């Protein structure tokens with residue numbers, strides 16, 4: 001009797017010990033990851049010299065929990081900010097966390113409509129509902145409404161300018177929504193179009209890894225050329241251009 005019970009007790013004790021150490025292990029792993037999440041978002045620090053050339057990196061069609069995260073990792077690596085023009089329908093509880101990280105890093109969160117459809121084919125009421133949806137969602141996440149609007153497909157009309165109370169932003173692009181455009185073409189086309197005050201238009205759509213790869217060359221190349229990276233708001237402010245929802249411009253260059 002003793003002989004059969006003893007091994008059972010030992011086994012039970014061993015199992016309990018194993019369980020409790022596994023539990024405490026996962027608890028400390030959880031605590032570590034929580035601490036990491038809280039402390040890993042450090043604001044990018046930079047000073048703007050108005051006498052040096054400025055450039056604003058912008059990204060459309062996020063947020064998501066894959067490519068947007070990779071873009072943020074690159075921005076963090078080079079300590080440069082960017083502005084993200086969000087599609088409202090892509091804002092989920094999980095992608096909201098990524099938006100919060102971007103905001104906490106010092107990036108700007110802007111507006112690319114709720115449904116990413118042709119706003120110039122909608123009524124003023126529909127247009128207004130599209131941008132208000134995004135602005136309200138962003139305000140829930142960051143505490144701030146969106147400041148700038150990028151029209152989907154860069155399609156604009158007078159109804160849009162009347163309905164939307166934000167400056168419209170375009171930018172120099174390299175067709176990086178097209179998977180046939182290679183990393184090298186993305187780099188070359190972008191760099192060849194940048195001047196002082198240029199807004200660069202790229203996409204952090206899920207799976208757009210070629211743009212992530214291109215960024216790893218675009219950013220250090222522009223830094224080497226003396227460019228300072230700023231948000232779109234900082235670009236307007238530093239260049240002394242009023243941020244007004246009343247004009248009918250489509251900004252690519254702010255000087």
Ligand SMILES: [Zn+2]
Nearest residue numbers: 060061152153
């Ligand atoms: Zn878009």
